Structures are given as structure tokens and as C-alpha cells.
Amino acid sequence: MVVDDVSERFDLIIVGGGPAGLAAGLYAARMNLRAVLVDRGPLGGQLLNTELIEDYPGFESILGAELATKMGDHARKFGLDVREFQTVRELDVEPDGTKVARLEDGPELRAPAAILAAGGLPRRLGVPGEAEFQGRGVSYCAVCDGAFFKGQELAVVGGGDAALEEGDFLTRYASKVYVIHRRDQFRAQPLLQERARANPKMAFVLNAQVREIRGDDKVTGVRYVQDGVERELPVGGVFIFIGFVPNSGLVKPHVDHDSGGYLVTDRDLQTSIPGLWAVGDVRAQLTKQIATAVGDGTTAAVAASQYLDRLRDAERRAATQAV
Ligand code: NAP
Numbered sequence: 001m002v003v004d005d006v007s008e009r010f011d012l013i014i015v016g017g018g019p020a021g022l023a024a025g026l027y028a029a030r031m032n033l034r035a036v037l038v039d040r041g042p043l044g045g046q047l048l049n050t051e052l053i054e055d056y057p058g059f060e061s062i063l064g065a066e067l068a069t070k071m072g073d074h075a076r077k078f079g080l081d082v083r084e085f086q087t088v089r090e091l092d093v094e095p096d097g098t099k100v101a102r103l104e105d106g107p108e109l110r111a112p113a114a115i116l117a118a119g120g121l122p123r124r125l126g127v128p129g130e131a132e133f134q135g136r137g138v139s140y141c142a143v144c145d146g147a148f149f150k151g152q153e154l155a156v157v158g159g160g161d162a163a164l165e166e167g168d169f170l171t172r173y174a175s176k177v178y179v180i181h182r183r184d185q186f187r188a189q190p191l192l193q194e195r196a197r198a199n200p201k202m203a204f205v206l207n208a209q210v211r212e213i214r215g216d217d218k219v220t221g222v223r224y225v226q227d228g229v230e231r232e233l234p235v236g237g238v239f240i241f242i243g244f245v246p247n248s249g250l251v252k253p254h255v256d257h258d259s260g261g262y263l264v265t266d267r268d269l270q271t272s273i274p275g276l277w278a279v280g281d282v283r284a285q286l287t288k289q290i291a292t293a294v295g296d297g298t299t300a301a302v303a304a305s306q307y308l309d310r311l312r313d314a315e316r317r318a319a320t321q322a323v
Contacts, residue, residue, distance in 0.1 A: 009110050009111065015088050015091060015117060015118050016119055017045060019071060019293040020281070025297075026074055026301075036109055043082065051142075053290065086106055089102045092253070099113065113277075115300045116271075116282055117280050120244045120246040129219075132213075137237045146170050146172065149173050153176040154170055159182070160242075162241035163242075178233055179202060181207075248282055251271075257284070265284070280297065
């Protein structure tokens with residue numbers, strides 16, 4: 001690593017310390033690249049919002065936090081430079097192709113190659129009461145907040161894997177969990193639907209659009225419209241799982257993305273910007289699984305290493321011709 005007044009230089013910058021970023025970091029470090037990984041929180045990304053993982057090959061059942069620690073320790077063991085609790089404000093690209101990660105607090109990080117593994121944030125419902133009661137009954141993380149609602153009735157909004165899986169998890173604490181979904185069909189995988197339907201503490205409110213989250217000093221209910229009729233369900237908390245907004249806006253110059261903001265990549269996961277790869281949940285792809293995130297990180301790290309080799313070869317050739 002070379003340090004000057006305003007910046008630190010590396011071969012590779014990795015933005016995001018979830019499974020995709022950590023796999024990229026492990027492979028980059030093992031290939032002897034000078035790689036730095038930056039995450040705005042502790043390492044683990046979405047692993048930290050998942051209690052139990054049962055679908056990562058080789059681990060029949062492991063706590064999300066434990067897998068996060070194992071992945072972080074593994075990458076560090078091979079020399080990855082990890083910067084936790086540092087927020088990247090933007091990822092810029094200079095005319096010569098240098099990638100610059102500007103941190104909210106700290107030096108600029110510069111490298112010829114970068115991997116964006118920044119995941120995303122939960123999508124907001126955008127109804128009155130949602131922002132006002134966040135942290136006072138409105139939550140986006142069952143593992144983080146479920147235990148605050150022991151013995152209470154709760155609402156979960158959404159119909160995908162997250163809504164049914166997290167709803168099922170919440171019944172460990174809640175006396176009843178109502179899943180409010182805008183259609184009459186769930187998007188979630190059949191196994192999760194079966195599990196939810198078999199859970200006597202779960203109930204389903206279908207074809208229902210949430211209009212407002214109500215409360216006084218904390219949430220007291222959720223108002224929705226079903227079959228043209230306005231109704232209110234008294235609940236102590238509302239957990240919202242209606243998808244995900246990728247953190248692709250971190251990239252300052254234009255980079256190709258789909259209508260949901262997910263970055264579009266080629267076969268080696270390179271974006272439309274040469275020397276910038278996108279991996280994991282920030283990338284347009286079929287599914288968001290730990291196993292696919294790890295595969296993405298691996299592919300991108302190997303592709304980045306080959307890209308750096310090609311850059312060095314070109315520099316050597318240019319230097320030879322100049323002599
Ligand atoms: P998702 O699959 O995109 O589902 C979002 C759900 O929210 C859909 O049912 C959607 O309804 C509903 N929705 C979206 N916008 C809404 C709005 N404005 N108002 C009301 N409802 C709205 O999102 P996800 O469940 O968070 O899952 C994201 C990804 O993570 C998926 O790829 C999923 O497979 C993966 N995941 C996997 C697991 C697992 O395998 N165990 C667990 C969690 C997540 P419609 O159906 O009507 O569009």
C-alpha cells in the first residue's frame with residue numbers, strides 16, 4: 001500500500017463486506033493483490049439480518065452472525081485489508097480509469113480496479129406513519145427487533161420469501177402474525193408458503209393495500225383497503241418486507257443498470273465501466289442467495305486479477321516502446 005497526503009493506493013477496492021465482498025476479498029488476497037474492503041457497518045451484510053442459515057452448502061445449519069465472523073476471519077487470515085464502519089460516499093472513475101472511493105470520513109482510496117458488493121436497502125412502503133414510527137414499531141428486520149414484541153400481535157407486509165420467512169420467525173415471539181399482501185398469490189417459494197400455512201400463529205390478509213401505519217407514541221395498528229373496504233388491524237408492530245433497493249447509486253459516472261437499479265454485467269460480472277465489477281445483491285440476476293453471492297465475488301476477483309495483469313503488460317509494452 002502506498003500512502004500520500006490525500007489518498008491510499010491499492011490494486012483493488014472492494015465496496016461492501018457481505019458474502020459477495022468477502023469472497024472477492026479472500027480470493028484477491030490469496031492471489032496476492034493489494035486489496036482493501038470497506039463496509040459502512042460490521043462485516044456480514046445481510047448475514048447479520050438472518051438468524052439461521054440452512055441453505056448454504058456444507059453448513060446444514062449455521063447462525064448468520066457466525067457465518068459472517070467465519071467469512072471475515074478467513075479473508076483477514078490471507079491478508080485482506082478490512083475497513084469496517086467506514087462509509088463510501090461515492091465511487092468515481094477518473095479519465096485514466098483509476099477508481100476512487102471517497103469515504104465520508106477518511107482518505108480517498110484509489111485503485112485501477114474495483115468491485116461493487118454494496119448490496120442494498122429495504123424498499124419503503126411510502127405510507128403515512130412508516131417513517132414516523134420507524135424504531136417505534138415499524139421495522140425491516142425480524143432478527144434485530146422481533147424480541148421486542150413478545151406476546152404481541154404483529155403485521156408483516158409483503159408476499160415474497162422474506163415476508164414469509166421472517167413472518168414465520170416472528171411467531172417465536174408474537175402471539176399472532178398477520179401477513180398483509182397486495183395480491184392473492186404469494187411470490188415466495190412453495191416450501192416457505194407451506195411452512196407459513198402450517199404455522200397456527202400465522203394468518204393471511206390478501207388482496208389488501210396498506211394505507212397507513214397508526215399509533216401514538218408507538219404503533220397501535222395498520223390501516224388497509226381490501227375489496228374496496230377500509231379496515232384497521234390493531235397490532236403492536238409492522239414489519240415491512242417488500243423487496244430491496246440496490247446501492248448502485250454509489251457509482252458516480254453512468255453505469256448500465258436495469259429498471260430496478262440493479263447493475264447489468266457481462267459474463268465475468270464486469271459492468272459497463274471497464275475495471276468495475278458488480279457482485280451479489282447489487283447486480284441484476286435471478287436470485288439473491290449466499291451461495292450465488294460467494295460465486296459472484298470469486299468470479300469478479302479472478303477477472304479483476306486478469307484485468308490487472310493485462311494493464312501491467314500494456315504498461316510494460318508502452319515503457320519498452322518509449323525506450
Ligand atoms: P421480493 O421477492 O421482491 O418480494 C417482494 C414482495 O413485496 C412481493 O410479494 C411484492 O408483491 C411485495 N411488494 C413490492 N412492493 C410492494 C408495495 N409497494 N406494496 C406492497 N407490497 C409490495 O423481495 P424479498 O422477499 O425481499 O426477497 C428478495 C430476494 O431475496 C429474492 O430473490 C428472494 O428469493 C431472496 N430471499 C431468499 C430467502 C430464502 O431463500 N430463504 C429469504 C429471503 C429473501 P408482488 O408479489 O405483488 O409483486
